[in-house]
Amino acid sequence: MVIFDTHAHYSDSIYDADRETLLKKMATDGVTDITLIGASLENSKKEKEIANIYNKVDGVPKLHYVIGTHPDDIPSFSPNSDEGEKYINELKSLVYDDGKITAVAIGEIGLDYYGDFKSKDDYERQKEWFIAELNLAKKLDLPIVVHSRDACKDTLDIIKAYALGLTGIIHCFSYEKDIALEYVKLGFCIGVGGVVTFKNRRKLKEVVETIPIENIVTETDAPWLSPVPLRGKRNDSSNIKYVIEEIAKIKGIDIEEVSDVLYNNAIEIYGL
DSSP: OOOEEEEEEESSSSTTHHHHHHHHHHHTTEEEEEEEOSSHHHHHHHHHHHHHTTTSTTSOOOOEEOOOOOOGGGSSSTSSSSHHHHHHHHHHHHHHHTTEEOOEEEEEEEOOOSSOOOOOOHHHHHHHHHHHHHHHHHHHHHHHEEEEESOHHHHHHHHHHHTTOOOEEEEEEOOOOOHHHHHTTEEEEEEOOOGGGGOHHHHHHHHHEEEEEEEEEEEEBBBSSOOOTSSOOOOOOOGHHHHHHHHHHHHHHOHHHHHHHHHHHHHHHHHH
């Protein structure tokens, strides 16, 4: 089984004590590639640093990195302000090493309306930043990694208005199969992680059953969302084997075949 984790956060302090040991163990468990996902300007710097450090270490998976701002971590100022322009330019600078684009995508960007404490003003500021980072992805001709929680219509509307021509991954997909098919038509992949193994997540199982396997990629969101039988424990990329097994079961396809297709999907969507 070959494993490509398209979405993980290994700069998290929960890995500080054993990061290198864990990465080496995952490599022996079939993990060949991991994409480290930024959640803010500072966090994107950390994920890039982790990738640069451990890509020089023998015996670990190949680490790729993505820069962007999670909707819960967007700045308090507008992207159209002087501060906003400076922030976007700093993000843009992280895309490069020695004048070459080394980031594989812009993300995780998007909308998160979860929680009663958020206001309409919060939603509007999220939309502003989402659009600004979509525009950055367009300028750089990079795919996007999209976070969308309790914001189905607005996310899809903005992507249709501002992201046509872009490809990418809809991370931790949580909507109905009809919405998944809309994204497939637009050229996106659906990110499927440990949640698909949960017994009460029939909606995601139906998405996996419905969409082409060529539009599915595997992810962890590590250190969170560990699959059954490891729910509640720290997640890592080797646990994707349980996700692949569940996808194979739902699709009625051989596990090794599923593994190969999902790996190739990730390679293609990130342009590797």
